[in-house]
Amino acid sequence: MGSKRNSVLIVGAGIAGIQAALDLAEMGVEVHLVEDTPTIGGRMPQLDKTFPTNDCSMCILSPKMSECARHPGIQIHILSNLKNVSGKPGRFKCTILERAKYVDPVKCVACGLCEDKCPVKIEDTFDVGLRTRKAISRYFLQSIPAEYTIDKDKCLYLTKGVCRICEKTCEAGAINYEDKDREVELEVGAIILAAGIDPFDPIGFGHFGYHRYPDVVTSLEFERMLSASGPMGGHVVRASNGKEPKKLAFIQCVGSRDEGIDRNYCSSACCMFAIKQSIIAKEHIKDLDSSIFYMDIRAFGKDFDKYYEKAEKQYGVKFKRSKVADIIETPEGKLRLRYTLEKGTTQYEEFDMVVLSIGLQAREANQRLSEDLDIRLNEFGFCRSERFSPLMTSREGVFVCGAMNGPKDIPESVVSASGAVANAVRFLDLERQGLPTADESIPEKNVIGQRPRIGVFVCHCGINIAGVVDVKDVAEYAGTLENVEHTEDVMYACSTDCLDTIKKRIEEHDLNRVVVAACTPRTHEPLFRETINEAGLNPYLFEMANIRDQCSWAHMDQPELATIKSKDLVEMGVAKSRGLQPLERLPIEIDPKALVIGGGLSGMTSALSLADAGHQVYLIEKEDELGGNLRNIFFNFDDKDPQVFLGDLIKKVSRHKMIEVLKGAEIEDISGYIGNYKTSLKAGSGKEGRLLDHGVVIVATGGEEHKTEEYLLGKSSRIVTQVEFERMLHEKDFPAGKLKNVVMIQCVGSREEGRMYCSRICCSKAVKNALELKKVKSKTNVYFAYRDIRTYGFSEKYYTELRDEGTVFLRYTPDSKPVVELIDEDVTDSRARVTVFDPIMDRDVVIDADLVVLATAIDAPEKNEELAKKLKVPLNADGMFLEAHVKLRPVDFATEGVFLCGLAHSPKDMDESQAQAKAAASRALTFLNRKAVLAEGTICQVMTDRCSGCSYCESICAYSAIEVDPEKLVAVVNEALCKGCGACVASCRCGALDLRGFTNQQMYSVFDSLDLVITEKVGD
Amino acid sequence: MSEWQPKILAILCNWCSYAGADLAGVSRMQYPPNVRVVRIPCSGRVDPLMILKGLQSGFDGVLVSGCHPGDCHYISGNFVARRRFAVLKPLLEFVGVEPDRVQFSWISAGEGERFAQVVTKVTEDIRKIGPAKRLVKGA
């Protein structure tokens, strides 16, 4: 249909909105990013570090913000709201209200003079009130766009008609008090809502003394205190006396899991948030004693439990299972916590500072948006999505992502954003894109033959680098090196401001090469390359020195040696830079077909999304039937029957004319690279082998139920797994009436040596099945042996329901696991005697069970290893596929053109798998929707006069990219095929080959750059 | 004067070992600050001469690390590398370079801890052997 628009409106520019915008823009879709505040970025810029990697939040977000700002396909509307939507999906008419900024964004140079002079101090919402700002201000240091705005409710002139100081100060003449709100009409094909979430305000919790006692703070306030760019510069002190706290307490679930205040859901992220903060705080303050007061630790995400372990074992964080009753300040100024242990005994303990781990709540603005847009909200005010369609709203063509439809952490928000994009494209008129056209207005400077003029920028990265390395010293040192024309230390090299600075310096000093000493080139090199390219330099004239990931973070206790090392690394970078030459990038054509490996829920969902977007998909499944693990799921918390859903899905997939389903298929080999993969399927059992050509790969190989004999599984038909139990429950003749006692044992195989991870879905699954059992036979006694109940998000209320039904919850610890014995060894259906130590009553509880149900772990299939090798992608320690970046690239592999989703990534529930499957499809579409991408310029070159034509290189090259010309008898490189590994170069006996960007000369000069011989060999 | 600190050249492939080194940092694993990392696309890029040049430049030791056998991003680069190193090792010994001065390892992108361990061990080994003088220019 030609009448569909190829544009999308996104409400909210937090990480979810940004990700959605970037995905769409890469597909060639026009994006309107509508943001209520004066900047894009959302919540992430407020965070210091992110769990479970302790990555710096701003550092990982910054490149994405910059990308958003510079992408010609993305239009950012700050201080704006979506007011009204009419029309149909594919062609919505939207009205947005852009509020007056009172500063002309074109004229403003963000110098900050106005803010210095403005007499009105107001609360700084970015720093959650820990700092003040002025009525004219920039939202935060790296906010995008960079321009200042005036708060019209606080400005003296706009409220009282006097002042006009900023107007007088502004040399650019950017102040415009006459600015007006305006309405903008837009036509778009689809709408994505990503309006985010709010922190819970504990002001009503008088018993915790928030706002009464200065040393009681919220987790968000504490996060700002920890942040290097925050109001305290990363130095945490008590507000009461300005001293470092020595004893710190975290109180969990403040505003979560609390029926009394209508918050019968879990905020999902606060446990990990507190664990992270306790680790970071310990890094800031030596000998800090920190305790976390909690009900259950919900470390359910990928690698979360390992982080929890690390906090406890390595950092000595104390975990105290209890309920805090209140806090009182003692006359000595300490905070005394009164708390009740599980057993019911009351205890007291004094602390210097208390952090309230506040929950997440729906934004009030959702209400208005729901009315304006006619979409439904759930009982807690979050945007409502139905089961099996996790990213849809109640209105067709309007999708939701991020935390707006329920608490989520960063990777889940990113996943949902990409997933929403896959939904949205169905309503767009996608067109396959050609190569990005180089901006003609900036011709590339010719630097060949010129003397190197190098600019060196050394990044503080907040305190990530500067906290250890003497950055100024390093920058100064760089200035002494040959050919370095300019050097400078910068706060955040990747912030848009600094990128502009780099471009300016290239101009001012006529630089022809740039070195940035900061984090790792693996994540940031593309951004800097693009930046220098915008200033007219070939992108390959850039070099990075990794002084953070491989220096400051790795040598935190040896600042002097870390500074010396940084200088060396910069010097090596400069040496490399001197020899850099401009390189050309050749286009690689993209075959628009896709291969999806795995025919479970995730694989089918991905396949369908791609096929709906018009791409041919090969869906291969190792078994003879589609469906995977979903075939074993019969119930949900609501009435939607998973099997009906599965049946529909299989039908849609099998009948889709763009999908070829290959069942019982086994992969023989996968070769090729982005855009040009070849996969061969094994022949056998009446099947012919196949050779498939495709441009991308999606890995959706799923997970497996852990096989075990623990708790006598297999020894009696009355000892079963949750999967088996669910099937039994589903069967018509299930004798529920005969069951008096049922014992459920959680974490079977999970969270212990060899499988140090949480299988995530077992708690909810067990709760679901227990409720289902109660539905059939409400008199059955259910005993629930668990370690932590992890019914995160909206599943919490089912847990409460089960508790209210009179279920007995018995907590056990790994060193006192339940014991299961057969009552009658001689029969195959023996009842079982289960003994569980109950910490509440402080004694063993013995149950004669008619049925014991084990929540067995989810394992990574052993076959993952084989596939990982074939695809050249990594696995984590647990055998699950390892994504490119756990926070911001959760469905990409580092290898271009390969993506992952579902249980292949880590355990997750159906809705999460679907969201991730759509996300993988959407990421794949960013490639498939292009006719070609550019290859790397770092490929092999032949110095013909040296080549003897021995053809040894031919035998080495894995890509058949080099051949000896039979007539001229010299090697010739096929530049389209060469991947630039350099294996032939290192093998060439005549020294006739070299690798562009990594030439022998460049390498040797790097080795030679350090002054090793003289200083180090003294006295030798 | 402060204690002698060996300086070690670490040549790491981009896809596995360099990523492993990053992960070690991200996970805040601490290891001795003696290595100077050079990033290359693949361990297959390293030829014996490059290692000798490293020693000649004055480094006290050289560590070359790539993806685990079979995992090379470029299919077989690390196999080629492995063959070359097998030949180089005895040669180095023959010319009098202590065997532990030049080491090879396989570290994947997920093995931050292993990177820290390998670097710690290599540093200790070389500290024990002492400063290099065999191939050093001008020594």
Ligand code: FES
């Ligand atoms: S890419 Fe790591 S060894 Fe080849």
